[in-house]
Amino acid sequence: MTMASLAQLETPALLLDEAQMDRNIARMRDRARKLGVTFRPHVKTNKSIEVARRLMESPEGPITVSTLLEAEYFAERGVKDILYAVCIAPNKLDHVAALQAKGVRLSIILDSMETARLLADRVRSHAARFDVLIEIDSDGHRSGVKPGSEDLLRIGRFLEDSGIPVQGVMTHAGSSYDSPSVDAIRAMAEQERAAVVLAATRLRAEGIACPVVSVGSTPTALFAEHLEGVTELRAGVFVFFDLVMAGLGVCRIDEIALSVLGTVIGHRPDKGWTLVDAGWMAMSRDRGTSAQAVDQGYGLVCDVHGKPVDDLVMVGANQEHGIIAHRSGRIDGALHLPVGTQLRILPNHACSTAAQYPQYQVLGPAGDVTATWQRFSGW
């Protein structure tokens, strides 16, 4: 069922290779099954019910979200089991309660006595009930309480004493994105697992049941050797993959399911530049590969079939202009693409590039657009 050929699309447009996405999902679901854990996909990357339905173990979830708008959107579409994986701000508790009142089990997280006290105050004053996990810091990259700390036990005891049962512990090894090798990712996966399992073990020694032990990042999920003691796995970016993941060795370039379709609008022969109508608004400002061994600029340039063209990258970007040149700087390397040529540009970071678009143009097996899937943005 073809809706349009690529030539009919006005550019820039966000393309999603459906078959490749399905393979990426199958790979991660297979991992979760082999590791013996529940799969709770993170939907912040895709923000689309059509994508999420292929990810979830059932139409009711479970899923992980990064905003309450994501929780609202997926709850309205039947998802019942949602983890909001950003430490809760007290002025969001009304919104959380409103979602719970609609029959959603919306779990929240915290990592401090300060927030635990604010939550306990709220539970007392409103006779409210919240499902709470404690966030554990497994790698020092962001938030979370240290798994071996006295603070962890204080928070756990305080919550239980305040009538707030600790549903579990969760962590995100975001440092895995900076790993220099697959071996380092493997080591980080073990560090992530060991940290959160230690936290659960220490809480249980205090008589706190702590049923959920949750880990997740795409690199660690794909390379963990085992997840003993862990009950659930979260990951999001694997659904599309991107150049950062390829640079880490987590996927191949040809496994990236997301690309931006742009059109050649001019050349600068004196500089070796080809200009396209896809700039940083189309690619996002994300330069995630800039710290990797291979810097892909604002994106790697492929032909309309998704095959890399020579060694062309988007070396610069203005709001609606992309500057394409040969990676080597060769001045004659990027001038052979006539005005009007469509190109597919692979993104540094799927989450940030997809966020620039209201919809996915879904590519079927013949490379034509077979569907348009809406996605949302904002908060």
Next chain:
Amino acid sequence: MTMASLAQLETPALLLDEAQMDRNIARMRDRARKLGVTFRPHVKTNKSIEVARRLMESPEGPITVSTLLEAEYFAERGVKDILYAVCIAPNKLDHVAALQAKGVRLSIILDSMETARLLADRVRSHAARFDVLIEIDSDGHRSGVKPGSEDLLRIGRFLEDSGIPVQGVMTHAGSSYDSPSVDAIRAMAEQERAAVVLAATRLRAEGIACPVVSVGSTPTALFAEHLEGVTELRAGVFVFFDLVMAGLGVCRIDEIALSVLGTVIGHRPDKGWTLVDAGWMAMSRDRGTSAQAVDQGYGLVCDVHGKPVDDLVMVGANQEHGIIAHRSGRIDGALHLPVGTQLRILPNHACSTAAQYPQYQVLGPAGDVTATWQRFSGW
């Protein structure tokens, strides 16, 4: 007329200080008047009819746009004179023609014989009429034909011979964003003016009328000493200003009208970090100040009234987490803001930060939200 206090907003949210915006607009309109040129504001920064109505010389325009969706949106709201300031891709000509058929004078630009030929083919085959300007390269930063080149005259003669009258020449001195000083901006403004006036003079010597001579970038517009020979001025980011403009000396920090409201969600005392619920999705990935003398990280942290707090900046960002720390790295410098504290974070680049939001929360004189203005994104 208060709709909400800031405390009632769920964060992150995009705040727009209306009075400051009005002052910024008055400053630029005053400049255009004194310079004796038509003001054709660029609406790519704001993408909102409420903002654009305050910018435009009349409800019918003129305006500058960076996408055809912007042209569509503003045309539907009564704007009749629109310059689409990105070299035209041939597969957009149907769309341009459709807008013209609705009574919009939509001018397009090009910078090569290659595109001129494609346009001439189209004019012949469809008996179409297009308003065309030639883009001039005044600083080597992006697209455009050199003002002293033989190519310029070839393109001009070819268009006229093909029955496509040259409406004018236009340029954008994007390099002004990299100027090391206000003196350098002033010199760049003169370079921009001289280049486009040279191009017009050379075309006129060939018998090509070339009525429009158009320049524009916020820095050069604000510092040009005169615009002799120029007929119109374009600029966009001045409406809000941002940290990049402040770093250039184009505005003061307290003239930035746009900020992101975030809420403190935790602390990492061991690292001196305060975490907020506004990450790169809320700020954008734009790190425009990273190459300036003062690197503002992902944004400069202000209190809820818009005053900078000590010397706190957002030093790191994940998708929905911002990491705030003291600029000096002092570990005790950023820990005094309790969970639940709202902060206003000034953005590096107004265009990219605003693009992350579906609406502006408009602040009135008392610092409360007095209106919500929708904005759009995508293509």
